[in-house]
Amino acid sequence: MSETETVIDLEHLKKSFGKSEILTDINLKINRGETVVTLGKSGTGKSVTLKCIVGLIKPDSGKVKVLGKNIPDLSYEELQYMRKKIGFVFQSGALYDSMSVRQNLEFPLMRNTDLSAGDINKKVEEVLNDVGLSKAIDKMPAELSGGMRKRIGVARTIIMNPEVMLWDEPTTGLDPETTRDISHLIVRMQRKYKVTSIVVTHDMICAKIVSDKIVVLKDGAYSEPGTYDELENSKDEFVRSFFEEVENDENAELTNYQPSSIDKKKYRN
Amino acid sequence: MLKDILPTSVQNMLLETWGLWNFALRFFREVFKPPYNLNELTKQFFQIGNKSLGLVGITGFIIGFVLALQAIPTLQPFGATSLIPSMIGLSIILEIGPVISGLICAGKIGSSIGAELGSMKVTEQIDAMEVSACNPFNYLVISRVIATTFMIPLLIIYADTIALLGGFIALNFVSDVSIGLYFRSVFEAISISTLIAPVVKTFFFGFTIGLVGCYKGYNADKGTESVGIAANTSVVISSLMVIIWDMLAVQISNLF
Numbered sequence: 076m077s078e079t080e081t082v083i084d085l086e087h088l089k090k091s092f093g094k095s096e097i098l099t100d101i102n103l104k105i106n107r108g109e110t111v112v113t114l115g116k117s118g119t120g121k122s123v124t125l126k127c128i129v130g131l132i133k134p135d136s137g138k139v140k141v142l143g144k145n146i147p148d149l150s151y152e153e154l155q156y157m158r159k160k161i162g163f164v165f166q167s168g169a170l171y172d173s174m175s176v177r178q179n180l181e182f183p184l185m186r187n188t189d190l191s192a193g194d195i196n197k198k199v200e201e202v203l204n205d206v207g208l209s210k211a212i213d214k215m216p217a218e219l220s221g222g223m224r225k226r227i228g229v230a231r232t233i234i235m236n237p238e239v240m241l242w243d244e245p246t247t248g249l250d251p252e253t254t255r256d257i258s259h260l261i262v263r264m265q266r267k268y269k270v271t272s273i274v275v276t277h278d279m280i281c282a283k284i285v286s287d288k289i290v291v292l293k294d295g296a297y298s299e300p301g302t303y304d305e306l307e308n309s310k311d312e313f314v315r316s317f318f319e320e321v322e323n324d325e326n327a328e329l330t331n332y333q334p335s336s337i338d339k340k341k342y343r344n
Numbered sequence: 345m346l347k348d349i350l351p352t353s354v355q356n357m358l359l360e361t362w363g364l365w366n367f368a369l370r371f372f373r374e375v376f377k378p379p380y381n382l383n384e385l386t387k388q389f390f391q392i393g394n395k396s397l398g399l400v401g402i403t404g405f406i407i408g409f410v411l412a413l414q415a416i417p418t419l420q421p422f423g424a425t426s427l428i429p430s431m432i433g434l435s436i437i438l439e440i441g442p443v444i445s446g447l448i449c450a451g452k453i454g455s456s457i458g459a460e461l462g463s464m465k466v467t468e469q470i471d472a473m474e475v476s477a478c479n480p481f482n483y484l485v486i487s488r489v490i491a492t493t494f495m496i497p498l499l500i501i502y503a504d505t506i507a508l509l510g511g512f513i514a515l516n517f518v519s520d521v522s523i524g525l526y527f528r529s530v531f532e533a534i535s536i537s538t539l540i541a542p543v544v545k546t547f548f549f550g551f552t553i554g555l556v557g558c559y560k561g562y563n564a565d566k567g568t569e570s571v572g573i574a575a576n577t578s579v580v581i582s583s584l585m586v587i588i589w590d591m592l593a594v595q596i597s598n599l600f
């Protein structure tokens with residue numbers, strides 16, 4: 076139990092759905108308090124990897140060790156116990172539609188802790204404040220915008236104070252300012268509680284702020300991990316492509332297409 | 345080997361039956377395990393009962409009314425009008441009331457549970473409960489199945505009562521039998537022992553309707569169309585099961 080305790084350890088993780096092999100050989104070690112950002116194209120299996128870690132999807136083979144336990148080997152009770160230490164922010168938010176924001180946040184606390192009503196209330200207000208949505212407390216999920224739903228999803232997860240956090244695109248679809256707020260929240264949780272995190276994102280602002288290490292998922296396996304600066308100057312063009320700014324997008328000429336450059340001769344007559 | 349011989353539809357049916365059977369086993373394993381969700385249970389009791397009162401009442405009334413109307417021209421020429429209450433009573437309480445109300449509940453309650461849990465599954469709400477260590481089976485399935493198991497029999501008793509009233513009103517057009525006499529002749533025709541099978545089977549109806557709806561919703565696939573499929577198949581399967589239970593109940597009560 077020294078400084079470098081391995082909290083998440085994925086070894087040769089494999090998963091296919093029917094004939095399509097999604098994950099072929101996932102290997103990753105994350106130490107306590109580290110934040111690893113996963114990049115990768117849409118549909119390559121980033122969410123599937125996170126779901127394997129939390130036991131929602133059973134891998135075909137390989138080890139998924141969290142806090143020393145191999146998740147696929149656990150009984151349902153042991154898994155439930157483990158899940159109290161793991162927080163999962165869903166890409167879709169996954170708010171309980173039939174409950175108000177307050178009830179959404181209270182739900183895991185009421186079922187998993189012995190806190191008094193007053194303490195629960197205090198925590199609810201605290202996390203809502205963290206995500207900047209204190210005024211939404213009595214709204215129903217259907218009344219919230221996409222970005223607000225996402226932030227409530229974040230609040231519902233951090234309210235349990237998990238040791239391990241899995242963030243599935245926590246900032247996608249948010250404006251730059253809220254993106255920074257959420258990213259700083261991730262960093263704050265890491266500093267304050269030594270939370271170990273995996274953050275799946277396409278958002279380079281967020282990646283830059285939160286990452287200790289970055290890995291890129293391609294063809295079912297992770298690239299060599301590196302820091303933001305290392306990967307930005309990586310020799311691998313595919314890895315580098317995630318860091319390129321919009322201005323040097325190879326399709327930029329399409330967006331800058333000027334109607335004045337239409338072949339005028341064609342319309343002369 | 346079995347896989348090569350049997351057509352896919354039969355295989356699917358067997359798989360479905362196996363899945364439902366395991367789901368039922370899980371229900372019995374977990375039903376007494378804490379935490380107990382009294383709030384959710386009360387909410388489900390209220391919703392399931394309250395939502396169906398109107399529909400079940402109206403159909404019950406019409407059935408009783410029509411049954412009496414049809415019996416009158418057949419029996420009146422023989423001067424057997426006095427037999428009509430017991431005839432209506434027997435057929436409503438033993439057979440028509442439970443089966444028709446059961447089928448209506450399968451349609452109304454089964455589909456709503458299937459659609460509700462199906463959409464929770466599709467939008468990952470069930471997964472979200474799972475990962476926050478709040479056993480969704482305990483919270484969602486157990487409360488709903490208990491609620492249907494006890495609420496649907498009550499709804500059926502209510503439907504039977506209204507059907508008997510409907511029969512009384514129809515009968516009143518041709519003879520001036522009093523309501524007291526009417527109900528006395530209805531209950532004279534029925535002994536407690538004949539009541540056992542029709543009452544017990546309604547609990548089976550209720551249990552099956554809840555269980556099938558939850559099973560189909562809980563195991564819905566990804567994608568919005570699967571919400572519709574979940575609702576639809578729950579109605580189909582639970583209606584079929586209601587008929588099968590009914591048939592079994594008749595067979596068993598004939599043994600005694």
Ligand SMILES: Nc1ncnc2c1ncn2[C@@H]1O[C@H](COP(=O)(O)OP(=O)(O)OP(=O)(O)O)[C@@H](O)[C@H]1O
Nearest residue numbers: 092097115116117118119120121122123124166566
């Ligand atoms: N439960 C499932 N059953 C079958 N196929 C699945 C399932 N879950 C995911 N897949 C498939 O696995 C692949 C990877 O999905 P995943 O959701 O992990 O992508 P992703 O990398 O998170 O993409 P995005 O960035 O768009 O969220 C997809 O092709 C998807 O069709």
Ligand SMILES: [Mg+2]
Nearest residue numbers: 121122166243
């Ligand atoms: Mg994803």
